[in-house]
Amino acid sequence: MISADRMAQVDANAAALGVPRKQLMESSGNAVAREVRAVADPGARVAVVAGRGNNGGDAFVAARFLDGDGSHPSARRNGDSDGGYDTSVHLLGRAETIATDIARENWDALRRGEYDAEEVGDSRDFDLPDCDVVVDAMLGTGVTGALREPEATVAERINDADATVVSVDVPSGVNADTGEALGASADATAVEADRVVTFHDAKPGLDSLDAEVTVADIGIPAAAERLVGPGDLLPVRSGTKGDDARTYVVGGGPYTGAPALAAQAALRTGADLSFVAAPDPVAPQIQGYAEDLIVQSYDGDHLTPEQVPDLVETAESYDDVVVLGPGLGNADETLEAAKRFLAEFSGRAVVDADALPVVPEVETDATLVCTPNRKELAEMGGPEVESADALRDHADEIEAFADELGHVVLAKAKDDVISDGERTRVSTAGTPGMTVGGTGDTLAGTAAGLLATHDPFQSACMAAYANGRAAELLDHRRHDGLLASDLLDALPRALWGEDDE
Numbered sequence: 001m002i003s004a005d006r007m008a009q010v011d012a013n014a015a016a017l018g019v020p021r022k023q024l025m026e027s028s029g030n031a032v033a034r035e036v037r038a039v040a041d042p043g044a045r046v047a048v049v050a051g052r053g054n055n056g057g058d059a060f061v062a063a064r065f066l067d068g069d070g071s072h073p074s075a076r077r078n079g080d081s082d083g084g085y086d087t088s089v090h091l092l093g094r095a096e097t098i099a100t101d102i103a104r105e106n107w108d109a110l111r112r113g114e115y116d117a118e119e120v121g122d123s124r125d126f127d128l129p130d131c132d133v134v135v136d137a138m139l140g141t142g143v144t145g146a147l148r149e150p151e152a153t154v155a156e157r158i159n160d161a162d163a164t165v166v167s168v169d170v171p172s173g174v175n176a177d178t179g180e181a182l183g184a185s186a187d188a189t190a191v192e193a194d195r196v197v198t199f200h201d202a203k204p205g206l207d208s209l210d211a212e213v214t215v216a217d218i219g220i221p222a223a224a225e226r227l228v229g230p231g232d233l234l235p236v237r238s239g240t241k242g243d244d245a246r247t248y249v250v251g252g253g254p255y256t257g258a259p260a261l262a263a264q265a266a267l268r269t270g271a272d273l274s275f276v277a278a279p280d281p282v283a284p285q286i287q288g289y290a291e292d293l294i295v296q297s298y299d300g301d302h303l304t305p306e307q308v309p310d311l312v313e314t315a316e317s318y319d320d321v322v323v324l325g326p327g328l329g330n331a332d333e334t335l336e337a338a339k340r341f342l343a344e345f346s347g348r349a350v351v352d353a354d355a356l357p358v359v360p361e362v363e364t365d366a367t368l369v370c371t372p373n374r375k376e377l378a379e380m381g382g383p384e385v386e387s388a389d390a391l392r393d394h395a396d397e398i399e400a401f402a403d404e405l406g407h408v409v410l411a412k413a414k415d416d417v418i419s420d421g422e423r424t425r426v427s428t429a430g431t432p433g434m435t436v437g438g439t440g441d442t443l444a445g446t447a448a449g450l451l452a453t454h455d456p457f458q459s460a461c462m463a464a465y466a467n468g469r470a471a472e473l474l475d476h477r478r479h480d481g482l483l484a485s486d487l488l489d490a491l492p493r494a495l496w497g498e499d500d501e
């Protein structure tokens with residue numbers, strides 16, 4: 001099962017892996033043509049009713065495969081008297097308004113190839129021709145809201161027609177995630193399909209329909225789902241910046257750079273305000289690294305359980321996303337404090353570095369993203385991974401560990417493995433230069449900035465990819481000598497830039 005949003009991500013990942021959408025469209029159209037062949041014999045009359053998006057584009061391709069008068073070489077070879085169908089294509093709207101290049105190219109191919117293809121300017125002029133099969137390609141997963149005109153009227157004509165209705169991807173006007181007709185009213189219009197050819201994977205909403213559903217393999221590589229790619233960034237790229245997103249790094253003491261890097265990465269990733277809570281003696285130093293941060297100090301030179309109630313109260317009252325761990329050190333009192341923090345905190349947090357080993361030891365209501373390296377993963381009770389290259393070979397064990405832990409695990413190495421115990425993805429983004437200190441801190445801060453407005457698993461996937469991608473964007477200049485602080489500059493481009501699409 002795959003949701004419409006995830007399908008769009010996978011599709012963008014496939015393009016990044018070298019299988020562009022136009023190629024997928026060719027496979028989709030071919031699959032639609034196969035379905036028509038399954039419901040009607042050659043020579044039957046097929047009316048293709050297409051919208052101006054890629055759903056229509058799929059059907060333009062199908063028309064090329066279906067149309068014919070029996071003279072196609074394959075039909076002759078097979079000894080069929082007539083391998084083709086009497087096919088007409090009806091585009092709802094003018095060709096200039098076709099929304100995507102690939103759909104327009106397939107429309108142009110129909111016109112140049114002298115297929116029977118017309119533009120329908122006004123639905124009042126449109127008489128669905130007498131036909132045996134209607135291919136419904138008005139709208140697919142790109143539909144928003146109730147069917148507008150002319151689609152609504154045409155949907156009624158399709159439903160009234162005495163023909164087998166084959167819908168492309170999803171019946172037009174139906175929400176693929178829920179199976180409901182889109183729109184406010186209970187009697188919202190949608191096409192009633194006899195058959196649906198959907199692509200790549202089943203859609204949750206199609207089960208409840210009174211239609212026979214075929215799932216067609218359109219050649220999307222498995223890696224487009226398994227590997228985190230630019231498609232996984234669609235939630236940030238298509239979303240708006242969260243209002244008042246705030247992050248709160250509880251870190252510093254023996255070290256000062258780590259909390260500063262994490263807090264700055266959070267700002268680069270969409271947080272509006274980034275706070276650091278740090279011990280008195282090091283607070284000015286952390287502030288000195290960056291005027292963009294708001295540093296709040298507490299008594300003592302390292303975190304102790306005494307400070308925890310105040311920190312929890314501050315974080316919870318402002319609904320801050322916490323980063324717990326960077327630069328805290330591992331004094332016994334500090335680990336005790338980390339444990340107490342997690343026991344009392346019920347918000348969202350990224351847990352990194354020295355705070356990680358306490359996670360399995362504590363009951364918490366908090367929503368956590370844990371970001372261990374290989375050594376920390378083992379210390380937490382996760383799998384022992386023999387080398388930095390081998391992490392992804394242990395993906396199944398990491399999934400089992402995340403399931404047992406009850407939190408998202410982002411295990412970082414050459415390739416990162418991200419799991420919530422059910423879903424597991426691998427990020428191969430990154431460069432050899434990233435073994436330098438501090439890149440884990442920018443990763444934790446990035447995850448926190450994203451966690452302010454996105455779900456934990458998605459945030460962890462996006463953070464792993466964006467942090468690695470930031471290094472790739474810089475790598476041509478800094479193959480040796482990359483600094484974690486360099487990544488800060490590149491993070492916004494990695495997240496929102498167009499350069500890897």
Ligand SMILES: NC(=O)C1=CN([C@@H]2O[C@H](COP(=O)(O)OP(=O)(O)OC[C@H]3O[C@@H](n4cnc5c(N)ncnc54)[C@H](O)[C@@H]3O)[C@@H](O)[C@H]2O)[C@@H](O)CC1
Pocket residue numbers: 007008010011024025028051052053054055056058099100138139140141142143144145146147148149151168169170199218
């Ligand atoms: N995403 C994928 O992975 C793939 C998608 N493919 C096809 O692409 C389709 C999605 O294409 P698009 O995203 O271009 O979207 P659609 O073709 O579903 O529809 C988009 C168009 O419909 C219009 N529209 C939206 N809501 C409307 C409403 N309520 N009434 C009237 N018009 C409305 C929009 O203005 C836009 O022009 C899929 O359903 C599938 O058929 C396939 O080609 C292969 C792979």
Ligand SMILES: [K+]
Pocket residue numbers: 055136137138139140167168169170171172
């Ligand atoms: K459709």
